Amino acid sequence: MYIDLDRNSSQPLYIQMAQNIRRRIRSGALPPGTRLPTVRELAQQLGVTRLTVHNAYSDLQADGWVEATVGRGTFVSTRQEAAPIPEYGREVSPRSAINDMMRMAQLPGMRSVAMADAASEFYPLREFNRVVDEVLATSGVRALAYTTSQGEPTLRNAIADWVRERGVRVGPDEIIVTSGVTQGLALIAQILTQPGDVVLVEHPTYLGTLNVLENQGLRSISVPVDDEGIMVEVLESLIFSHRPRFIYTIPVFHNPTGVCLSAQRRAALLELVERHRVPLVEDDIYSQLVYEGSIPPALIVDDCSGMVLHVSSFSKSLLPGMRIGYVVAPPPLISRLSAAKQANDLCSPALNQQAMALFLQRGVLAQHLRRTLPRYRERRDVLLDAMAQYFPATLRWTTPSGGFSVWVELPLGVSATDLYLAAIERRVAFAPGDVFFAMPSARSYMRLAFSAQPPETLSEIAQVLGELLHIQTHRRKVAMPETTDWVPLV
Numbered sequence: 156m157y158i159d160l161d162r163n164s165s166q167p168l169y170i171q172m173a174q175n176i177r178r179r180i181r182s183g184a185l186p187p188g189t190r191l192p193t194v195r196e197l198a199q200q201l202g203v204t205r206l207t208v209h210n211a212y213s214d215l216q217a218d219g220w221v222e223a224t225v226g227r228g229t230f231v232s233t234r235q236e237a238a239p240i241p242e243y244g245r246e247v248s249p250r251s252a253i254n255d256m257m258r259m260a261q262l263p264g265m266r267s268v269a270m271a272d273a274a275s276e277f278y279p280l281r282e283f284n285r286v287v288d289e290v291l292a293t294s295g296v297r298a299l300a301y302t303t304s305q306g307e308p309t310l311r312n313a314i315a316d317w318v319r320e321r322g323v324r325v326g327p328d329e330i331i332v333t334s335g336v337t338q339g340l341a342l343i344a345q346i347l348t349q350p351g352d353v354v355l356v357e358h359p360t361y362l363g364t365l366n367v368l369e370n371q372g373l374r375s376i377s378v379p380v381d382d383e384g385i386m387v388e389v390l391e392s393l394i395f396s397h398r399p400r401f402i403y404t405i406p407v408f409h410n411p412t413g414v415c416l417s418a419q420r421r422a423a424l425l426e427l428v429e430r431h432r433v434p435l436v437e438d439d440i441y442s443q444l445v446y447e448g449s450i451p452p453a454l455i456v457d458d459c460s461g462m463v464l465h466v467s468s469f470s471k472s473l474l475p476g477m478r479i480g481y482v483v484a485p486p487p488l489i490s491r492l493s494a495a496k497q498a499n500d501l502c503s504p505a506l507n508q509q510a511m512a513l514f515l516q517r518g519v520l521a522q523h524l525r526r527t528l529p530r531y532r533e534r535r536d537v538l539l540d541a542m543a544q545y546f547p548a549t550l551r552w553t554t555p556s557g558g559f560s561v562w563v564e565l566p567l568g569v570s571a572t573d574l575y576l577a578a579i580e581r582r583v584a585f586a587p588g589d590v591f592f593a594m595p596s597a598r599s600y601m602r603l604a605f606s607a608q609p610p611e612t613l614s615e616i617a618q619v620l621g622e623l624l625h626i627q628t629h630r631r632k633v634a635m636p637e638t639t640d641w642v643p644l645v
């Protein structure tokens with residue numbers, strides 16, 4: 156099948172392919188039941204990667220244009236009435252990996268450890284219903300009107316009480332409510348940077364942050380992470396050479412590696428940012444999800460310089476769809492962030508803010524965590540046990556004591572993309588490590604997020620991945636290397 160692809164276009168090749176095939180299906184050139192070429196055949200014919208073809212087919216499948224059957228191939232759907240999602244206006248983000256992962260995770264029958272999400276079966280629906288009813292009954296239309304850009308005072312007070320448990324002693328004036336960590340970071344980037352500026356990020360780091368920075372025309376320069384967190388000893392020379400506008404770090408249960416910043420590095424990091432007067436943004440989103448041991452205090456607790464901005468949200472601990480997050484910072488910065496928020500979306504919904512305030516005041520969140528943490532811990536243990544049972548003994552991975560992610564270093568010569576495509580064929584999705592790096596990485600990795608699958612599925616996933624890893628490791632016949640750019644916990 157010949158498809159004319161414009162390699163100079165800003166539109167990704169997989170979207171051009173999907174559009175072309177959709178047009179042919181719609182015109183009748185590819186009638187229902189037609190078998191499409193295999194991913195390998197089409198990739199070879201068109202001189203593109205298999206991932207490109209695979210993404211195009213997944214797009215078509217997600218929209219109902221084609222159907223895939225394991226072992227038989229991909230066919231034009233016989234149920235065309237289910238298909239007609241218009242192709243114009245489709246969103247193409249510069250890094251479409253999150254979208255791809257979400258799409259893959261939602262394909263029928265897919266067993267996915269690709270997204271580090273709270274388990275939807277744990278969502279406290281009844282409690283949510285109850286607090287929303289109460290807010291509407293007591294606040295009436297006020298809950299549905301615009302509110303202040305900085306956020307509802309009741310919620311900021313409740314957040315001040317909540318972060319005090321983490322040792323953060325601030326008043327409501329030092330807090331702004333945001334639409335999740337994502338908006339908090341975007342606002343911080345907006346007030347601290349100009350397009351073209353450099354931001355230092357971890358290597359690897361959370362993909363969504365790379366999106367936010369890229370979207371604002373910023374350059375991300377990476378600082379390596381090892382099993383004690385960000386390598387502070389490398390930071391100083393990067394500060395000298397790149398003059399970053401800020402440093403972004405996830406010090407507790409880092410995504411994607413799951414590691415925590417050590418006490419020694421923590422002190423060194425604080426000393427460094429104070430000495431160089433570089434703002435440090437700490438993303439604390441996973442700190443409540445602790446399965447054993449104690450967690451390091453938030454960096455902002457011991458910040459004497461006013462350089463640390465603390466960002467977090469309730470997306471992982473409670474409900475991602477509420478879109479309630481917050482930034483803790485000195486009042487002058489909060490004023491600038493509030494002005495940026497006003498220009499951005501005026502305010503976060505008052506209803507959600509008031510509901511979240513009740514969740515915090517009534518202790519519902521604390522109770523929810525008491526209920527869910529043992530279940531997340533069980534999921535982590537099941538996955539780690541199954542990995543130990545099924546994965547090749549030479550592989551290395553992290554053993555997180557909190558958060559949602561296990562980071563796996565693949566054997567030299569095994570490509571995360573090949574493994575990903577083979578896994579998708581077996582109805583298993585994970586996050587290929589490449590998407591978490593701002594700069595190329597010498598090695599291949601995968602992130603397995605255990606939070607959103609029941610234990611028995613996690614075992615099956617580990618078994619499938621173990622089989623594929625054995626096959627691919629055997630194929631490459633390459634010994635484990637002596638050195639790596641990431642030194643995981645074992």
Ligand SMILES: Cc1ncc(COP(=O)(O)O)c(C=O)c1O
Pocket residue numbers: 271334335336337338361363405410438440467468469470475479480
């Ligand atoms: C480290 C980190 N920060 C932020 C986010 C997104 O958070 P929010 O839903 O609060 O925007 C995620 C989601 O995976 C994350 O892993």
